[in-house]
Amino acid sequence: MGNKDRAKDKGRVSSRRDFLALAGNVGVCACGLAAAGLGARLAVPELHDGPPHKFPVGPAADFVSGTLTWIRDREIFIVHDGDGFGAFSSRCTHLGCTVKRSTEGFYCPCHGASYDGRGRVMTGPARKDLPWYLTWVGSGGRVWVDTDRVVECGRKSANKERVTARDDEES
Amino acid sequence: MKGFFSALWDNLSGLPGNLRRGLRPGVADSGNSAASRLRRSFVYHIHPLRVTRRALRASTTLGLGVVSLTAFLILGVTGVLLMIYYQPGTQQAYASMQDIQYAVALGPFVRALHRWAAYAMLVSILLHLLRVASMGAYRGRELNWLVGLGLGGLALGLAFTGYLLPWDQRSYWAVRVSASMLDSVPLFGLALKNLMLGGQTVGQAALLRFYMLHVAMLPAGMLALIAIHLWRIRRDGGLAKEAGEGEDNELVPAWPHLVLRETLLMLWVLVALSAIAALVSAPLGAPVDVHIPANPEKAPWYFLWAQELVSYSARLGAFVIPALLVLGLVGLPFLDREDKGVGRWFGTPACRLAVLLSGLGAIGALLAFEVLYMQAGPGVFFKALGTLWPDIVNPGSGMIVVAFIAAISSGIATGSTRAAFLSGLVVMLVMLLGFTLIGVCRGPDWVFYWPWEGWPGVS
Numbered sequence: 284m285g286n287k288d289r290a291k292d293k294g295r296v297s298s299r300r301d302f303l304a305l306a307g308n309v310g311v312c313a314c315g316l317a318a319a320g321l322g323a324r325l326a327v328p329e330l331h332d333g334p335p336h337k338f339p340v341g342p343a344a345d346f347v348s349g350t351l352t353w354i355r356d357r358e359i360f361i362v363h364d365g366d367g368f369g370a371f372s373s374r375c376t377h378l379g380c381t382v383k384r385s386t387e388g389f390y391c392p393c394h395g396a397s398y399d400g401r402g403r404v405m406t407g408p409a410r411k412d413l414p415w416y417l418t419w420v421g422s423g424g425r426v427w428v429d430t431d432r433v434v435e436c437g438r439k440s441a442n443k444e445r446v447t448a449r450d451d452e453e454s
Numbered sequence: 455m456k457g458f459f460s461a462l463w464d465n466l467s468g469l470p471g472n473l474r475r476g477l478r479p480g481v482a483d484s485g486n487s488a489a490s491r492l493r494r495s496f497v498y499h500i501h502p503l504r505v506t507r508r509a510l511r512a513s514t515t516l517g518l519g520v521v522s523l524t525a526f527l528i529l530g531v532t533g534v535l536l537m538i539y540y541q542p543g544t545q546q547a548y549a550s551m552q553d554i555q556y557a558v559a560l561g562p563f564v565r566a567l568h569r570w571a572a573y574a575m576l577v578s579i580l581l582h583l584l585r586v587a588s589m590g591a592y593r594g595r596e597l598n599w600l601v602g603l604g605l606g607g608l609a610l611g612l613a614f615t616g617y618l619l620p621w622d623q624r625s626y627w628a629v630r631v632s633a634s635m636l637d638s639v640p641l642f643g644l645a646l647k648n649l650m651l652g653g654q655t656v657g658q659a660a661l662l663r664f665y666m667l668h669v670a671m672l673p674a675g676m677l678a679l680i681a682i683h684l685w686r687i688r689r690d691g692g693l694a695k696e697a698g699e700g701e702d703n704e705l706v707p708a709w710p711h712l713v714l715r716e717t718l719l720m721l722w723v724l725v726a727l728s729a730i731a732a733l734v735s736a737p738l739g740a741p742v743d744v745h746i747p748a749n750p751e752k753a754p755w756y757f758l759w760a761q762e763l764v765s766y767s768a769r770l771g772a773f774v775i776p777a778l779l780v781l782g783l784v785g786l787p788f789l790d791r792e793d794k795g796v797g798r799w800f801g802t803p804a805c806r807l808a809v810l811l812s813g814l815g816a817i818g819a820l821l822a823f824e825v826l827y828m829q830a831g832p833g834v835f836f837k838a839l840g841t842l843w844p845d846i847v848n849p850g851s852g853m854i855v856v857a858f859i860a861a862i863s864s865g866i867a868t869g870s871t872r873a874a875f876l877s878g879l880v881v882m883l884v885m886l887l888g889f890t891l892i893g894v895c896r897g898p899d900w901v902f903y904w905p906w907e908g909w910p911g912v913s
Contacts, residue, residue, distance in 0.1 A: 323649065326649055326652070326663075327645075327648060327649060328648065328652045328653055328659065333653060333654050333655055333657070355745050356745070358745060377634075377764075377768055378631045378634040378635060378764060378768060379630055379631060379633075379634035380627065380630075380631060380747045380751065381745055381746050381747060383746075383749075390899055391900075392747055392748070392749035392750060392751060392898065392899055392900070393627070393631060393747060393750070393751050393900065394761070394764060394765035394900050395765055395899055395900035395901070407765075408764065408765055408766060408767055408768060408844070410845075
């Protein structure tokens with residue numbers, strides 16, 4: 284094919300050479316993308332560190348009735364009153380800062396969200412209430428929390444309530 | 455035997471001349487013309503042989519690209535020096551920063567220079583982007599505009615990853631909050647968060663990843679894009695300008711006219727940043743408490759606008775507005791293809807007027823929002839509107855609406871796509887600057903305090 288013919292063909296993917304060039308380029312790009320994908324796959328962690336989601340927070344006798352205790356390492360509050368033990372998150376549902384206690388309930392220092400005493404949103408950029416978690420008193424007399432099991436706001440474990448064998452992993 | 459020794463003797467006695475000829479190839483035979491100076495030097499060969507008089511004038515570009523390149527080079531050198539002492543471990547990082555700050559000779563100076571150069575790079579890249587946009591200089595330079603946006607993104611990434619490395623109170627909480635912001639990003643948010651942190655929480659894996667990104671991946675990407683960026687300037691025929699003749703388009707040799715100006719500017723940037731670094735050191739924050747944030751816990755100034763926006767709505771500030779900004783900037787050279795007014799600050803006189811009015815409108819709108827906000831007290835948008843509506847009606851979405859109105863009305867009034875998009879861009883930038891200033895005024899519990907008001911004691 285002469286130069287004139289090639290010039291005429293310009294703009295059309297008609298010749299075998301053009302097709303092979305295109306296929307080559309597409310192939311190289313595909314290989315590059317695949318390699319990038321493999322590299323990214325390596326960076327996705329297979330093992331997750333961090334504390335377990337089901338844990339004891341201390342002997343039930345240590346919690347004074349009518350008080351709120353902040354468990355620092357777990358970033359949860361434990362409420363204890365006549366109804367039993369309850370647990371809810373101290374992590375602001377907006378962007379995860381630790382809320383602090385205020386006169387009305389809780390207040391987030393990072394972006395100004397506020398919650399009432401039971402962790403329900405009052406004002407601010409937070410949209411969700413602080414989640415409550417399943418609690419129970421194990422056979423060894425310790426209070427347990429499972430942060431994978433969210434329960435309705437205000438739910439507490441009854442003091443006398445003995446837990447099922449599945450939950451009681453204390454002994 | 456004899457041949458070997460005499461040849462060796464000749465080589466040794468001819469060493470001075472051979473060294474000169476060998477290390478500076480082409481000196482002897484290409485004369486001393488301006489062109490040969492540019493051709494035979496690796497550093498100078500990125501220049502064209504001749505440039506227009508217009509390109510030499512300071513008012514044409516303000517030399518902002520050279521300033522950001524200089525800052526990048528300073529960051530590379532000071533960064534490598536800091537790597538000698540810095541240790542990327544949650545137990546060691548803060549202590550190694552204290553070593554640099556208090557025990558290493560010149561440590562505080564090098565660290566301060568690293569920080570001030572980082573600030574200079576961010577500011578000069580932003581102004582460079584504004585300069586190019588305002589002159590419509592992306593016309594016919596679509597690829598280089600996109601490469602430039604990539605460089606801006608990498609610079610922000612470098613600032614963000616570098617922020618975590620001291621592992622102090624500020625840096626830990628900034629990254630913990632930013633990681634939560636990814637929850638608001640649909641589809642890729644969670645995968646991105648997992649990839650960024652290497653786990654569920656901001657811990658050792660996250661610190662090591664940030665370190666890798668900061669010292670290897672992002673600088674390498676930046677170097678590659680800088681090479682393409684500079685090469686494209688020549689390929690695209692130098693600075694963008696309106697077609698036509700004039701004294702300004704007269705060509706002069708790049709050596710010495712352009713090279714001299716660039717070198718002087720680089721030296722001045724180095725001198726200015728060194729002086730600032732010698733006078734104002736980079737403070738190290740309080741040791742980290744991974745469970746209790748400080749009050750207030752503020753983002754670095756270049757992300758304060760985002761913190762202010764997410765304090766209205768996480769979804770809007772963390773995803774919608776950044777996504778709109780990126781989309782708008784990427785699409786700019788394809789949505790505006792006007793040749794009129796290219797190479798002039800804010801284009802034609804009509805375009806200039808439209809942009810000015812839009813900027814003033816943005817200031818007015820910002821003041822109106824803030825007066826409303828202050829009058830009603832913090833939380834007005836949440837109290838009045840329930841829990842879903844604040845995501846849709848807030849100062850952040852107000853900004854989008856004002857930018858949209860400014861763009862449409864400028865476009866209709868002038869008939870120019872450039873006037874429209876520049877008006878929208880200027881409204882966004884003016885209001886983001888405003889949100890940054892409001893962020894500066896935020897005190898404990900994210901309450902607004904004027905600069906002259908004291909903050910109440912924090913419990």
